[in-house]
Amino acid sequence: xxxxxxxxxxxxxxxxxxxxxxxxxxxxxxxxxxxxxxxxxxxxxxxxxxxxxxxxxxxxxxxxxxxxxxxxxxxxxxxxxxxxxxxxxxxxxxxxxxxxxxxxxxxxxxxxxxxxxxxxxxxxxxxxxxxxxxxxxxxxxxxxxxxxxxxxxxxxxxxxxxxxxxxxxxxxxxxxxxxxxxxxxxxxxxxxxxxxxxxxxxxxxxxxxxxxxxxxxxxxxxxxxxxxxxxxxxxxxxxxxxxxxxxxxxxxxxxxxxxxxxxxxxxxxxxxxxxxxxxxxxxxxxxxxxxxxxxxxxxxxxxxxxxxxxxxxxxxxxxxxxxxxxxxxxxxxxxxxxxxxxxxxxxxxxx
Amino acid sequence: xxxxxxxxxxxxxxxxxxxxxxxxxxxxxxxxxxxxxxxxxxxxxxxxxxxxxxxxxxxxxxxxxxxxxxxxxxxxxxxxxxxxxxxxxxxxxxxxxxxxxxxxxxxxxxxxxxxxxxxxxxxxxxxxxxxxxxxxxxxxxxxxxxxxxxxxxxxxxxxxxxxxxxxxxxx
Numbered sequence: 383x384x385x386x387x388x389x390x391x392x393x394x395x396x397x398x399x400x401x402x403x404x405x406x407x408x409x410x411x412x413x414x415x416x417x418x419x420x421x422x423x424x425x426x427x428x429x430x431x432x433x434x435x436x437x438x439x440x441x442x443x444x445x446x447x448x449x450x451x452x453x454x455x456x457x458x459x460x461x462x463x464x465x466x467x468x469x470x471x472x473x474x475x476x477x478x479x480x481x482x483x484x485x486x487x488x489x490x491x492x493x494x495x496x497x498x499x500x501x502x503x504x505x506x507x508x509x510x511x512x513x514x515x516x517x518x519x520x521x522x523x524x525x526x527x528x529x530x531x532x533x534x535x536x537x538x539x540x541x542x543x544x545x546x547x548x549x550x551x552x553x554x555x556x557x558x559x560x561x562x563x564x565x566x567x568x569x570x571x572x573x574x575x576x577x578x579x580x581x582x583x584x585x586x587x588x589x590x591x592x593x594x595x596x597x598x599x600x601x602x603x604x605x606x607x608x609x610x611x612x613x614x615x616x617x618x619x620x621x622x623x624x625x626x627x628x629x630x631x632x633x634x635x636x637x638x639x640x641x642x643x644x645x646x647x648x649x650x651x652x653x654x655x656x657x658x659x660x661x662x663x664x665x666x667x668x669x670x671x672x673x674x675x676x677x678x679x680x681x682x683x684x685x686x687x688x689x690x691x692x693x694x695x696x697x698x699x700x701x702x703x704x705x706x707x708x709x710x711x712x713x714x715x716x717x718x719x720x721x722x723x724x725x726x727x728x729x730x731x732x733x
Numbered sequence: 734x735x736x737x738x739x740x741x742x743x744x745x746x747x748x749x750x751x752x753x754x755x756x757x758x759x760x761x762x763x764x765x766x767x768x769x770x771x772x773x774x775x776x777x778x779x780x781x782x783x784x785x786x787x788x789x790x791x792x793x794x795x796x797x798x799x800x801x802x803x804x805x806x807x808x809x810x811x812x813x814x815x816x817x818x819x820x821x822x823x824x825x826x827x828x829x830x831x832x833x834x835x836x837x838x839x840x841x842x843x844x845x846x847x848x849x850x851x852x853x854x855x856x857x858x859x860x861x862x863x864x865x866x867x868x869x870x871x872x873x874x875x876x877x878x879x880x881x882x883x884x885x886x887x888x889x890x891x892x893x894x895x896x897x898x899x900x901x902x903x904x
Contacts, residue, residue, distance in 0.1 A: 426754040430769040698750045699743070 400493050407482045411640025411685055412633050413444055418686070419693035420636070427697050451632075454625035459522050462622065466520035471623065471630035473513030478637045480506040485644050486561045488654050488677030489669040499560035500552055503645060504545050507600065510638065511537040514609070517631075518619035529618020532704065533609035536599060539711040540606070544596035546719035550589040550726040551582050551649045560648050568655030569664070579657035583650045588722040590650045592715050597642045597692065599711070601635065604696040608704050639689050647684035654681045781889045783862035784845050788884035789836055793857035796831040800849035800858060808842035809849060810835060836878035841871050863887040 391399070421443060425432030433440030458467055484499045486492040496502070511534055518530015552558055555566040570580030583590055599606035610618040620631050647653055654677030663669050702710065759765020770777050779785060796813030812835040817827040850858045861884045868874050894900065 423754065426757040426767075427750040429753050429757050430767045431757075431771065434771060694747065694750065698746045 404479055404482055404493060407485070407487075408478055408637045408641070409633070411644070411682070411689070412637035414682075414686065415636045415640055415689050415693070417441065417444055419690060423690070423693060424697050427694075448629065451625055451629040456625045456627065457622075459622050461522040463520035463522070466516050467622075468627070470513050470517035470520060471627045471634070473516060474510045474634040475513075475630050475637075477506055477509035477513065478634050478641055480509065481638070481641045481645070484560055485641065485648065485681075486564060486654065487681050488674040490671075491654075491674045491677060492561065495559065495561050497557070497559050500548055500558040500563075500649075503560070504541075504548065507544075507638075507642075508537065508541055510634070511541075514619050517623070521619070521622040523622050525615045526619050526621045529609045529611075529615045529621070532615075533602060533619060536602070536606060536609060536707060536711075539708055540596045540599035540715070543592050543711060543715035543719045544600065546716065546723060547586075547589040547593040547596060548649060550586045550719075550722050553723065553726045553730055554582060554585060560645075560653075564648055564653035564655050567652040569658045571659075579652060579655070579659070581650065581652040586650060586722070586726070588718060589726075590646075592719045592722070593646060593649070594688075594691070595715060597646065598695060599707075601639050601642065601692065603639070603692055605699040605702050606707055607701055608707055611701060639692055640685055643685040643688035643692065644681060646688050647681060651684050651688075653684075654678065656680070779862040779864060781862065781892075782860065783864075784847060784860050785862040785864040785887075786840070786860075786866060786884055787838055787843070787847075787850060787881070788859045788861045788863075788888050789878055789881035790857050790859065790885055791833060791836070791878055791882050793855045794833050794836065795855055795857075796833050796836075797854070799852050799854065803848050803852045805846060805848065806842040806844055808839040810837040810839070833878065836881065837875055838881060839875045840866070841874040859885065859888040861885075861887045862889065 417440075421432045421440065433443035436442040436446045458464060481503060483493045484495070484503055486495065514533045514537070515530050518526045518528075518533065521527070521530075551563065555563045557563060557566070567581050568579040572578075572580050572584070602609050609615075610620060615621070620628060623631060654673070656673075656676075658664065658669075661670065756765050757767045796811055798811055801807075801809040801811050811833070813831045813833050815829050816832040818830045820827050847860065850860055863884055866874075866876075
């Protein structure tokens with residue numbers, strides 16, 4: 383397989399392209415989600431119009447907001463552990479950038495591809511927990527500490543159902559390589575009929591639901607926003623952050639929402655692919671080159687649908703209490719995910 | 734043991750937000766649109782009896798100070814002096830009347846409780862639904878009787894009396 387980027391470029395140019403591509407793949411979904419869902423959909427759901435002044439329909443509002451944040455003073459508490467305090471938002475944002483590295487956008491359009499993609503994805507996504515804990519601890523503020531500890535407890539609790547939900551997909555696909563999971567779905571067939579491939583949404587619907595709930599919790603979006611509960615913890619671990627550092631937390635939150643939506647679309651909705659039987663493809667080498675352009679568009683569409691779902695749930699539900707949140711993870715999601723794995727494994731062996 | 738989350742209720746909740754979004758996105762001609770108004774471009778029509786600002790009918794004021802004394806914030810400043818007015822009947826003694834020199838309300842202090850309007854025995858103070866009088870400087874919120882008199886024009890007509898209500902007797 384010849385990677386698109388490897389064409390005739392020297393190493394430095396490839397690296398530059400990958401860095402730029404990574405920045406676009408992180409910032410573009412974040413901006414789109416913030417404008418489309420946080421600014422507009424949320425406003426419509428509350429029977430108001432949202433930002434309307436900056437640009438047509440407020441579409442330039444994001445630039446105004448970013449400009450506002452960049453102008454603000456970078457304040458750190460006197461007793462804060464400064465190096466850790468300053469590093470924490472970077473750690474959170476880096477986890478997002480590392481996540482996007484394994485996401486395939488097309489047959490040849492990917493940043494990197496290796497066999498343990500799913501494993502890597504799950505491991506790297508928990509780096510953000512570290513950043514949040516760092517932010518909470520180093521702020522020298524009891525609310526921040528409470529928020530950071532709540533976040534750590536919640537993210538660890540929901541990491542488990544997420545891993546277990548993904549396991550079902552891995553068992554069914556027989557690989558941990560995200561690219562091969564996409565190929566397995568689009569080249570697959572349902573009882574001999576290959577009209578729509580075999581998106582794992584159909585067979586792993588339980589896994590999909592558990593995964594999306596776990597993602598909601600990992601992103602600390604609203605039914606699970608105990609760590610940043612603004613009405614009791616004044617935004618939890620983000621309390622002491624202002625200006626650019628707060629902006630980094632903000633970008634990381636929504637970029638991670640976008641990247642997790644991308645990963646969910648790869649695992650359950652068939653990723654960048656269209657069913658291969660439509661065009662008579664049978665292997666990854668026979669896929670036409672235009673899929674490298676159409677693939678990312680398909681991915682973005684699926685990402686918008688899934689992150690729209692996340693945001694819709696966020697805008698509709700009130701917050702879980704801390705004990706309800708933990709009980710839900712350990713007593714409901716994990717047993718359900720374990721049952722799903724067992725069922726998948728039995729069916730995999732049987733057929 | 735807390736109640737378990739009810740699934741139908743959760744789905745219903747999602748439906749409420751979705752319906753609200755559809756209603757907001759529906760064109761105005763079909764009865765849709767947001768509940769809000771894009772303020773500087775479109776003006777809100779406040780209810781007739783909205784407590785926007787306090788207006789003064791200077792002619793009715795006798796500088797009796799009841800409003801200034803009942804104000805919880807002491808935001809009303811009144812100064813006046815006695816004047817001799819021509820007698821009511823020919824050959825009578827000239828009347829003494831209170832002439833208003835200054836009637837200021839500091840809207841930076843006013844908390845819109847309306848006690849002054851209630852307490853005024855001469856119908857000199859009124860509520861007006863006018864709301865656009867913000868100022869860049871806080872000191873500029875101290876408005877004098879000329880300004881308060883201008884707001885009299887925005888005071889709506891008193892609503893018609895209910896059936897069976899007795900009209901106020903008097904002069």
